[in-house]
Amino acid sequence: MRKRVLSIMIMGLILVPFLFSAVAAKTLKIGSMSPLTGPYASDGTDIKNGARAAIEVFEEAGGMPGYDKIEFFPQDTACDPRQAVAAANKLINLEVVGVIGAYCSSSTIPSSETLDEEDVIMITPASTNEKVTDRGLPYMFRMCGRDDDQAPAAAKFLKESLGAKTIFIVDDKTTYSQGLADGVKKASIALGMEVVAHEHVNQGDKDFSAILTMAKRANADVFYMSLQGYSPAAMMTLQAKRLGMDSQIVTQDAVFQPKYMDVAKEASQGVYLTYGFTDQTTPQYKAFEERYVPKYGKIAAYATYAYDAATALLYAIKAAGSTDPEKVKAELMKLDFQGVAKKIKFNAKGDSGSSYIAYKVVGDKFVPYWEPVNGLIK
Numbered sequence: 222m223r224k225r226v227l228s229i230m231i232m233g234l235i236l237v238p239f240l241f242s243a244v245a246a247k248t249l250k251i252g253s254m255s256p257l258t259g260p261y262a263s264d265g266t267d268i269k270n271g272a273r274a275a276i277e278v279f280e281e282a283g284g285m286p287g288y289d290k291i292e293f294f295p296q297d298t299a300c301d302p303r304q305a306v307a308a309a310n311k312l313i314n315l316e317v318v319g320v321i322g323a324y325c326s327s328s329t330i331p332s333s334e335t336l337d338e339e340d341v342i343m344i345t346p347a348s349t350n351e352k353v354t355d356r357g358l359p360y361m362f363r364m365c366g367r368d369d370d371q372a373p374a375a376a377k378f379l380k381e382s383l384g385a386k387t388i389f390i391v392d393d394k395t396t397y398s399q400g401l402a403d404g405v406k407k408a409s410i411a412l413g414m415e416v417v418a419h420e421h422v423n424q425g426d427k428d429f430s431a432i433l434t435m436a437k438r439a440n441a442d443v444f445y446m447s448l449q450g451y452s453p454a455a456m457m458t459l460q461a462k463r464l465g466m467d468s469q470i471v472t473q474d475a476v477f478q479p480k481y482m483d484v485a486k487e488a489s490q491g492v493y494l495t496y497g498f499t500d501q502t503t504p505q506y507k508a509f510e511e512r513y514v515p516k517y518g519k520i521a522a523y524a525t526y527a528y529d530a531a532t533a534l535l536y537a538i539k540a541a542g543s544t545d546p547e548k549v550k551a552e553l554m555k556l557d558f559q560g561v562a563k564k565i566k567f568n569a570k571g572d573s574g575s576s577y578i579a580y581k582v583v584g585d586k587f588v589p590y591w592e593p594v595n596g597l598i599k
Contacts, residue, residue: 225277227430228545228564233285234359234399237340240487243517246289247287247288247289248288248289248290248292249285249288249290249291249292249306249318249538249544250291250292250294250315250316250317250318251272251276251291251292251293251294251317251318251319251321251531251534251535252293252294252295252312252315252317252319252320252321252322253268253269253273253293253294253295253296253319253320253321253322253527253531254295254296254298254305254308254309254312254320254321254322254323254328254332255268255269255295255296255297255298255322255323255324255347256297256298256299256324256325256328257269257295257296257297257298257299258297258299258332259300260300260424260425260450260452260453261300261324261325261346261449261450261452261599263450263452263478263480263521264324264347264450264451264475264478264481264522264523265297265298265300265324266326266346267478267517267521267522267523267524267527267563268321268322268324268346268523268524268526268527269295269527270467270513270516270517270524270527271346271513271523271524271525271526271527271528271530271531272293272321272346272527272530272531272592273293274509274512274513274516274517274524274528274533275318275527275529275530275531275532275535276291276293276300276535277320277532278512279291279532279535281383282390285535285538285539286539286559287541289575291459294312294315294317295522296308296311296312296322298323298324298325298328298332298571299320300324300325300327300328300449301328301422302327302328302330302331302332303326304476305323305325305328305329305331305332306331306332306335308323309332309335309336309341310331310335312341313335313336313339313341313473316542316551317341318341318342318538318546319342319343319344319533319534319549320336320341320343320344321343321344321345321346321527321530321531321539322343322345322346322347323345323347323348323526324347324348324411324523325347325348325396325397325449326348326349326350326352326395326397326400326474327395327396327397328348329343329345329348329350330348330350330352330353330356330396330479332587333345333353333358333504334358335560336360337358337360337361339358340360340585341360341418341501341546342360342362342546342549342550342553343360343361343362344362344363344364344533345361345362345363345364345365345530346364346365346523346527346529346530347365347522347523347526347527348363348365348397349366349367349368349371349397349401349474350364350367350368350370350396350397350400350401351362351367351369351400352396354367354570354571354572355570356475359550360546360550361571362463362530362533362553362567362572362573363571363573363583364526364527364529364530364533364562364565364573364576365474365497365523365526365575366474366497366574366577367572367574367575368397368400368401368404369404370407370475370574370577371401371404371474371495371575371577372404372405372407372574373400373404373408374495374579374593375408375445375471375473375495375576375577375579376405376408376409376412376414376494376578377408377412377593378471378493378579378591378593379409379414379471380409380412380413380414381445381596382579382590382591382596382597383443383469383471383493384442385441385442385443385469386414386415387414387415387416387417387439387441387442387443387445388405388406388409388414388415388416388417388441388442388443388445389416389417389418389436389439389441389443389445389468390402390405390406390416390418390419390420390433390445390447391419391420391422391436391445391446391447391448391457392419392421392422392447392448392505393423393426393447393448393449393453394419394421394422394423394424395424395449397449397475398447398448398449398475399421401447401473402419402445402447403588405445405447406419407561408415408577414587418435418436418439418441419442420432420435420436420475422448422453424449424453426453427453427456428460429456429457429460429461429516430460430464430506432498433457433460433461433464433466434464436461436466436468437461437464437465437466437467437468437587438462440467440468441468442468442469443468443469443470443471443493444461444466444468444469444471445471445472446458446470446471446473446476447472447473448472448475448476449475450475450476450478451476451480451481451484452480452484454472454475454476454481454485455480455481455484455485455489456484456485458470458481458485458489458492459484459485459488461488462487463488463490464506469491469493469584470491470492470493471492471493471494471495472492472493472494473494473495474494474496474497474522474577475522476494477494477496477521477522477580477587478521478522479521479585480520480551481582482582482584482585489582490582490583490584491581491582491583492581492582493576493579493580493581493582493590494580494582494587495579495580496522496577496587497562497575497576497577497578497580498563498575498576498577498578498579498589499525499561499562499563500563500594503559503561505560505561506525506561506562509525509528510563513528525560525561525562527559528560528562529560529561529562529563529565532560533553533556533560533565534549534553536552536556536558537549537550537552537553537556539553540552540555553567554567563576564577570572576592577593578590578591578592578593578598579591581590
């Protein structure tokens with residue numbers, strides 16, 4: 222195993238008492254990586270808050286045996302690959318034993334390779350691109366679902382529930398968004414639907430009139446938006462409604478954020494999206510809700526997954542009685558428990574899976590609407 226080289230410089234005998242003091246006070250260091258600035262900062266902050274809440278609960282329950290405290294180091298990736306790699310290097314230098322993150326697949330993929338060089342465990346609560354866990358990195362885990370599970374579920378919903386025959390697809394060319402859009406296109410065609418167009422916008426665009434005019438002219442049964450984050454999706458939804466588009470708008474898990482309704486307002490009503498099913502009646506979810514909402518506000522897309530990811534990491538470290546990555550990995554693979562978002566059990570690739578369903582925007586809520594096995598949810 223590759224080992225991190227540690228250099229300790231002792232400057233004079235006068236520092237010896239302080240060294241003994243430092244050894245006596247052991248701190249377990251956990252990091253997170255997510256966009257804390259820029260257009261996806263809301264989702265990134267949810268990840269940070271979810272992980273922090275898990276650490277707080279673990280500490281209140283007695284903490285980690287052998288450690289005086291757990292210190293949390295959230296890092297900003299801004300959904301930029303280079304900044305994500307820099308954040309990973311910073312966490313390595315801080316000597317964290319595990320990282321919760323990142324958000325964008327385009328950030329998670331390169332930063333995970335940096336962390337892997339130093340045998341640092343990474344659990345992403347949000348990156349759904351297949352490559353995240355398909356590369357065979359030994360310490361890469363995923364708490365959320367995968368695009369190759371979400372795309373077929375979305376296509377089945379379009380055909381079986383909405384009766385769609387024609388689809389207009391748009392993405393923003395990010396690793397996540399385009400990958401999912403490609404998957405929806407492939408799955409839709411396989412089910413006999415016609416993809417009349419698959420167009421692209423750019424990250425940061427605010428005026429979507431050209432694409433939307435094209436989509437309105439095409440008049441497909443479904444206008445499928447695959448965009449990175451709720452903000453551009455909300456702006457595109459508003460502009461589509463103002464333009465008078467008749468196509469049914471359907472989108473994906475990155476839009477599962479209450480602020481989507483805050484921004485899109487009335488235009489958001491009746492929009493459908495796919496996201497992993499979370500049973501909000503479980504004792505685990507209710508306990509999380511009671512703790513999280515008063516301190517951090519509404520529960521959004523990735524707060525629950527981040528909470529479960531941090532909890533899984535802490536459980537595994539405690540069970541291993543060590544921070545040795547091989548021992549912690551072995552304990553992660555043994556986990557089988559009910560989390561806040563779902564039941565948690567990792568497969569050989571490091572995926573924990575997700576049961577994708579369709580939600581409908583009704584008022585200020587995402588209401589479970591359809592699931593692949595039994596259809597409409599009553």
